[in-house]
Amino acid sequence: MQPAVEFRGISKHFGAVKANTDVSFSIAKGAIHGLVGENGAGKSTLMSILYGYYHADGGDIVLDGQVRQIRSSQEAIRLGIGMVHQHFMLVENMTVLDNVMLGTEGGFRLASHRTEAEAKLREICARYRLDVDPLATIHDLSVGAQQRVEILKQIYRSANILILDEPTAVLTAQETASLFEILRLFKEQGKTIILITHKLQEIMDITDTVTVMRAGRVVGAVQTAQTSKEELANMMVGRPIENNLPRGPYKPGAAVLEVKGLQLKDGAGVSLLDDIGFTLRAGEIVAIAGVSGNGQSELMEILSGMRLPTGGQADFEGKPLPFKRGDADGLPLVFRNLGIAHVPEDRLRDGVVKNFSVMHNTFLGYQDHIKGRWGLFDFKHIAERCAGLLKEFDVRPPNPDLRIGLLSGGNQQKVVIAREVLAKPKLMLVGQPTRGVDIGTIEAIHTQLLALRDAGVAILLVSVELEEVRALADRILVMCGGRITGELPINEFDTTRIGLLMGGMHKS
């Protein structure tokens, strides 16, 4: 049988950067094909070429045996290629139906076409068991439902080849499961799916074949059934990945942080945090596991001074943290001066100023600590400090004058972590340190955090990745619905039990 898609010697350069070099592989019709690789390995460039955003410098794309020139995304859509982007392309205040029709309105008068479109949409929903109300407004939908709308859009435009870019990055475990069911249905209907992901477990769960890319080249093309997560990881990084990072013996010291009865209610009186209490000691990593959106973000914001609690208290080194009345304006600086460092969960929103240079971001939050003569910055000293930091934490490229927005997510995160580590904190709050970060960098970040723990720093980690929790934690707290639903030491790590606690089921 002819493959649905075949890449033949695709090359693409951006200036001196070779994003794709001689990429060749094919995808069978009706297969779910995984495309994995670290950030910057060239997956997105390749898919952008297939979808008509970029034009390849060399090589051919063959669809169903025919060489095709895809010059624009309209042409790609006409050839039956659909793409679901990581960041949704939906008009938030329009209905599902309007979003799906957008671009295919078919004439000046909408009304007649609309009824037709609605019928077709309902038919598609039924056939693929996509649970979406065509008349619902997008901003009322959950993230998972919004993603289903994106998929609907592609089927409506009769896509036969569906590209999904990191589709599970924003989904909960249940939503991921139901997405995979939809994908399996597609497969049964003979559609071809290309799945780009970081998560190797998902590759193992759902794909038939996998292509691994590294530095713009294909380094492996295998049947999923004949490979393993470890083999894929090694191919991606180009060297064996250490699963169990070295760590010193567990010797917790004095209590650094004691949280007692912490509460947070929003303006409407809805409880976001309810009676949170725990103790964190020097030299230990306590991980908070849970599905995202269950109060972890709020807890971290309160402990870093970015937000005020509505009740309860938190003692830092035996003294209550000085939550003031009114607003939290300026409070993060007070907490930072006490010795609390914070690696924020939403790096681009809170952790960096995208349009500042890398160097200017290396002292965000510490701008008052590095003043020189007459209260002015001594840029010679700052540049030296920055050069050392970039080298020690292996930030690539090590160019202090680059806007940090141009760095990959992993390298941005290295800058943030480096900045906070350099402040020599007593307590480090770390939110989702490896979200959107590739495997090689994850290892580097984990090593860094473990070294900090061994040096006697108390670390509070929030992560939705159980793999990460298992790799780092000494103790695990599980949160659900703004409450702590359970606690267990790392040697009692049990995915099923944690899963139940994450779902709010207390052990009986």
Next chain:
Amino acid sequence: MTTNDMPRWATGIVLPLLNLLSALLVTALVIHLLGEDPVESMQILINSAVVNPEGLAYTLFYASTFVFTGLAVSVAMQAGLFNIGAEGQMYLGGLGITLAMLAFDATLPWYLLIPAGVVGAALFGALWGFIPGYLQAKRGSHIVVTTIMFNFIAASLMNFVIVRFLIPAGEQNTASRVFSAGAELPRLSDWFPILGDTPLNISVFLAIIALAVYGVMVSRSSWGYKLRATGLNKHAAHYAGVKISTTIIVTMLISGALAGLGAVNSIMGSTHYLSLNFVGGAGFIGIAIALMGRQHPVGIFLSALLFGALTQGGFDLSLEKPNIPPEMVILIQGLIILFCGAMEYLYAPVLIKLIKGKQA
């Protein structure tokens, strides 16, 4: 490559020059349509604004005011605040000077009187910036809306104050009385007679000092760092411990004070009395200068010079060419704002292609 990744010489020099050239080309077309010779008109304009020493003095005089209003808009822009209200703030600055003069010009010697006027200008300008700043910081009222409204309020308030209280008895002119000689800023023509009877005064040095202080504070102080962080990413600024609402209020105080200082040149350097509508659009030109100069001290300086030259040269042009109305200056300014502000990146795609072609 996107416009963000273009080299600095391209976005900072080549693009503004191309935009400026486009504005002048359209101007030339309009002059041609009015039945005048564009080349000759440009010669008159340049001659009167730059070549002739008296004309140059006027250019620098206007530019000194524009530096202050340009700085006022720029400093607010650094914090992400679009201060449309420099016009009203400068107007109130004029009231500050006038009240100080009316109170002290009979008693204080010049070396106290002049500082008193400067402080009055800054204080009243700052007050007029403070209220919109406070409303933005504490109540979330959008600064663009409030500053526009405050321009209107300033115009009405000044109308009332001048007509009701400041016109000397028996006078018809809508202006205050003339201040005593001690309140006059030393003119440069006192030292350089070649400048003739022109109002260019020591404000031009104050303007340069203000530019230098602004440059150092914004790029080298932790205050400027916090200001820019607030402007670029409020969430990250909050994370960094910046007091956002304080920053907004302080920035608007400074912005208003700078706009107010623009009145020092106009009143203490030139007219020596407060008249109705003496600002004459200098505050709005400040917006164009901040945009065109990209809030960089050198850029602000050059843009202020350009607008000073246009004001002076355009004025003379309309005197010499009967077909060209005085409003031509406003047309040229409008075109420059259009090309340098609204269509800032018009030539960026072409330029990107050229740069890329060279690299490949």
